[in-house]
Amino acid sequence: NAGVTQTPKFQVLKTGQSMTLQCAQDMNHNSMYWYRQDPGMGLRLIYYSASEGTTDKGEVPNGYNVSRLNKREFSLRLESAAPSQTSVYFCASSQREGASSGYTFGSGTRLTVV
């Protein structure tokens, strides 16, 4: 089925370890986003890529880096994981930045940092 695919679905890291969360979309969308979801905090934007070749910081970028590998793929990297980064991470895509048709979300990566 067409959509946004995130891997892995679950991950446990030790403090200080690094990892990359992968995201791919097959809808030929131009813009892609990374959000984190914490209880009672809603969805907070970490980084976004308005189009291939560009990336920008969102509301909570500290401790993360991103790479827009090509039009389909947008990865999120934690260089040195901290317990405060325990969260559910969602990747999303849209036709263009600020698309009024909304975003399509992946099913999430549940990350625990111990």
Place this chain on the structure above:
Amino acid sequence: GQQLNQSPQSMFIQEGEDVSMNCTSSSIFNTWLWYKQDPGEGPVLLIALYKAGELTSNGRLTAQFGITRKDSFLNISASIPSDVGIYFCAALNYGGSQGNLIFGKGTKLSVKP
């Protein structure tokens, strides 16, 4: 920055009851969206609203774009157990600095059979 205040935070209702939730802001928006997140899944778009005063339905769901463009409402009629989940409002301002969607913090709905 721009913020969406979504209420209530959570609701516990009996199957068959109607549900109302809303989202307000001090800022004006051009688009309001409502998403539902099932447990363990990502949010899915339910309804999109593009004009002030617009009233749109999707099955048992009805949403309205407030006349002032600063708020939106979602109603669910005759709730059923599969309505359980978190409902998010989201808004977009074409003139915003990022041009990205802003999300409310969600309303968690529990339905008792």
